[in-house]
Amino acid sequence: MAFAAELDAPASPIDTFRKDARDWLAANFPPALKGKDNAMSAIDGPTDLSPDEAAWKAAVGEKGWGVPGWPKQYGGGGLSKAEIRVLQEEMGRIGAWNPIGGMGVMMFGPTLLEYGTEEQKQEHIPPIARGEIRWCQGYSEPGAGSDLASLQMFAEDKGDHYIVNGQKTWTSGGQWADKCFALVRTDKTKKHEGISFLLIDMHSPGVEVKPIRLISGSSPFCETFFTNVSVPKGNLVGREGEGWTIGKRLLQHERSSLSGGGSTARMFAGKPMGALAKDYRGTDEQGRVSDSDLRMRIVRHEMDSRAFALTLRRAAMEAKSNQGPSAATSIMKNVGARITQDRAELSIEIMGMNGLGWEGEGFTEAELNQTRTWLWGKAVSIYGGSSEIQNNVIAKRILGMLDHQ
Incomplete structure (x- = not known):
């Protein structure tokens, strides 16, 4: 009788959401795109979409x-943490x-x-949620x-407006961006307190x-x-000086994004390290990578990579349950940079x-790409805040160490 009662029990809300998500994905995700790289969210090049990619992007954007x-009122999905996890699993x-x-x-x-x-939220968030607007960052200067x-x-x-003069450098994707979020000086008599956050239309005169x-041959900056x-004054986020x-x-x-997604994720794509080593270095009589020292270093790298991935998942869930990312993202950024560069080397x-x-x-396409990936990866420990800057953040805000000058 108890078993029969279980069969008659209504589905839980999360089970209902899983079914709805599965049905929606089946109806909207083009099978031809299965397993392909996502070029549509890139910041380092123009994006020409196929009909299938355009349809998929439009469907996801409309759904939020x-x-x-x-939040739904700004074009997002409004999903709970549990629902987001289910959606990721179903995708x-x-x-x-x-x-x-x-x-x-x-x-x-x-x-x-x-x-x-x-x-400002009503104006800017919905186009971001639909993938209609490309933004770039105006922070660093010569x-x-x-x-x-x-x-x-x-x-x-x-x-009623500002007149802006100056220069920014390392503007990622600036040549393709529609708008720029920038730090500008509004008071020359103060250092930190004289800086304001301003939104600039990249198509402005x-x-x-x-x-x-770059040495990798690309020009993403x-x-x-x-x-x-x-x-316009309406493009000031917060108050002057904030x-x-x-x-x-x-x-x-x-730094939260760079440590485990986006750019860093590029370095973890491709053939597994063990399979790559077997192709180029051969195997011993037991089918293992023939070079025992190389085999040990590959295993150590894979262990570090997997531990890092699990830590990122835990940190992401903690960030969603608290107040967003914390200074601990500096640790993740540094570790991600090291693992990324180790893999390339x-x-x-x-x-x-x-x-x-x-x-x-004499070279395959994959081999030529690896050369460029290796060169490109030298920047991972620099952009988004160099490893040295992250060490300062870790020392001051996590370890509680103070400057003694």
């Missing part, structure tokens, strides 16, 4: 599941992926939800990198973008020049001369 935890089950991404999702959106006015608070780009108060070519750019506080909060969201070592090709015959 590109940002499933964001993984069929090889689906989130087509909505970029800096608007990674950094600016979560920050604006905390600090923006209702009018004379303000590690010491970001030394920035000099100035926004002069002109009543006076904005000039010059891509920077830019120099960006602002000459007498007019910006930019440093808002900007630091955004950096926590950025190991791959080059495994491939030998085949992993050092730039062009020409």
Whole structure:
């Protein structure tokens, strides 16, 4: 009788959501996209979508599941933590992926939800949730990198608008972006307290973008020049002088993304290290990688990678249950950078001369890509706050160590 009663029991809300999510995914995810890389959320190139990709992006954007935890009133999914976990499981089950991404999702959106006015949220969050707007970040300047608070780009108060003059550098995706969230100086008499957080239309007269070519051959970063750019006062987030506080909060969201998703995730893609080593180094009589020292280092790397991935999952759940990412993201960012670069170095070592090709015959496409990936990976410990800066954050805000000068 008890067994019969269990059969008659109504489905739990989470079971009902799982069925609804499974049905929706079956109806909307194009099977042809199963397991493919998600190029639609990239910040390092233009995006030309196939009909299937465009349809999938539109469906997810309309549903709000590109940002499933964001409030429904701003175009998000409004899902609980349990529902987000189920959605991720169901997407993984069929090889689906989130087509909505970029800096608007990674950094600016979560920050604006905390600090923006209702009018700003209504204006900017829905287009981010639908993947319609590309954002870039205006932080670093030629004379303000590690010491970001030394920035000099100035926004002069002109009543109902600002006139902005200055330069930013390392503007990721600036040549393709529609809008920029920037730290600007509104008071030259104060350092940290003189900084404000301003939103700038990249199509405004006076904005000039010059891509920077990197040693990897790509140009994902830019120099960006602002000459007498007019910006409405309504584009000020928070009050004048609060930019440093808002900007630091955004950096926590950025480091959270860089440590375990987005850019770092690129380095964990591809053939498993053990399989790669067997292809290039051969196997012993037991079918293992023939070089015992290399075999040991691959195992150590894989253990570190898996432990890191599990730690990221735990940290992500803790962040959602508390007040978002914390200073601990600096630890994750540093560890992610180290593992990312270790993987690239190991791959080059495994491939030998085949992993050092730039062009020409004698190299496969995968080998040429590995060379560029290795070179590109040198930046991982620099952008988003260098490893040295992260160590300072860890020492001061986590370990409680103070400067003694």
